[in-house]
Amino acid sequence: MPTMKYSLATITFALLATSGCSLIQPQPDFSATKPETLYDSVVIDANSRQPVSITATANALSKADVVVVGEYHGHQASHLLQTRLLQHLFNLNPRQILTMEQFNLDHQSALDDYLEGATGETEMMEDADAWDNYRGSYRPLIEFARRHKLPVIAANAPADVVRCIGRAGPDYLKRLPDDQREQLPEQPFMDTPAYRGKFIEAITGSHGTSDSAISEQMNNIYKAQLIRDNTMATRILRARELYPDHQVLHLTGTFHSEEKLGTVALLKKRAPELSIVVLSPVLWSAEESSAALEDKLNKGDYLYLIQPLPQEFRDSDRQKKAMKERFSKRSDAHCTAEQ
Template identity: 60%
Template sequence: MRAENLPEPVSQYDAVIVNAGTGEIITVTELARQLADTDVVVTGEYHGHHASHLLQARLQQALYRHNPRQILSMEQFNLNHQDALDAYLAGQTGETEMIEDADAWENYKASYRPLVEFAREHQLPVVAANAPADIVRCVGREGKDYLKRLPDAQRAALPAQAFLDTPDYRDKFVDAIAGSHGAEQTELAGRLLSTYQAQLLRDNTMAERILTALNEHPGHQVLHTTGTFHSEQRLGTVAVLEQRAPELSIAVLSPVEWSPPEQAMPVAANRHKGDYLYFILPLPPEYRDAERQRSAMQKRFSRHSDTRCE
């Protein structure tokens, strides 16, 4: 079926999958068949969008039917909590204990529980792929040289090259953060630099963790879940993987919000975002009152203001 004859998503759980190269609508079953021999399948998500999370769970199961040698890699857990995650997978702790010990995201039960439970039930490795949150925050405040002050054990857990990037990703990040201000002003560019380096630390750490998992489990396929900014247009984590291991086959799935019937489905305009696109309904706006939104954002940031960068 061609994209122009696409069925519309009718609920917040629905996703319509399109092969970006051919424009064909495909099912999850067909998607898994096409990805069966791919080394790393990266599923970009809009955090908290149930259509993203439902698609990830269905794809995990469908890929497993083709290749049960599967690794689940997750941005949503930090590498310093790998032991807590492993303890849960081994049946040594309960779910609430794991959520507390591994500092799981607030939406874990609704969004990521199915992925982890499938892996646990089938005894599949789960990789806590992200960089430690406190280290990311300190790099965001003080820049990449902060890593030089880390104890040897903490530094050794991070990639030797922790800040690989590409010009396209840098431009995209600056545009997303600075918007119309750009980064031409020296002061603005300086404020953005450490924030960008924190982003790079996340991407490089996730790439490193994926490569380590593949080395430890030859012949396995990695399913990596991440926010779409880290993977769309084959930038971020994907670009680092391609720089460090060009021999790997990597497929990128990217979400696109679509509001039918007000607009035709924008396949051509979004084809560059991934090898496969999945179209989902937009989430409702979080705020309509700008002042309440600013206040909420300040509260979010203040929760981490007590992090000490020693």
């Protein structure tokens, strides 16, 4: 399910270390490292503020327990970077697990059937309810995993559960059959204040809104977001239990991982001993200056600069109509609380 693009607050980031020598380091110039096409990306080490190659990035990530790559769903550069990174990490350590927001946990068996050769690609796409952009975005990752017999974990919460929580509220979980409820996290709505504030700001444009001012509908929508983040966190942990000594490469929409919030923060709360590295996309146009990157360095341990996608609409009425049609296709879930 494609994620909305949210406007995020500019967060002040301390760029200069306290040591005297850091004060005379030259300011990095990113003008020569901007992506040239929609397939290109430029990886930046947020700590050194220097561009690094995909090979150097993989070498630096090779010892991490979990590598999280945020994406803008459907952006060619995000998906090409993910595929190249998986290949490089595999070359350094073939014990890899791919965990993906893009498949829901109730479709794990359909995904496994395809990986084991029991079904064809179109059958898998139908049975696993693959996203519309599967062939152009995620096919190379799944095919790499299939060819090298890597586990792929469907990490997201069931779509109907997410939708019904958004409509009927968190008590909807009490109405689920035991076998379905047992697949979900014991603490499905664990959160952090920073993530809550970020989410409210993204939806309402008002940062720091008090809890009492949040409408019931807004709270339900937030709980639906949390069931996804908590499910992904617990599915990553489950993957590590099933495949000890494996490295996890987790793919998710950037809102779930940037600034180490969302799924990342909830994973860390559950397993603080894990080493987790986050790569986050930054939309970067030719008009932006190097200094503009400084405000974005807190988004991840590594950033990857990518070109903005073409604007979908300029006619606001057509945009509203298209969005209504897009979301109406997902409105067929029957929630017990509404019946």
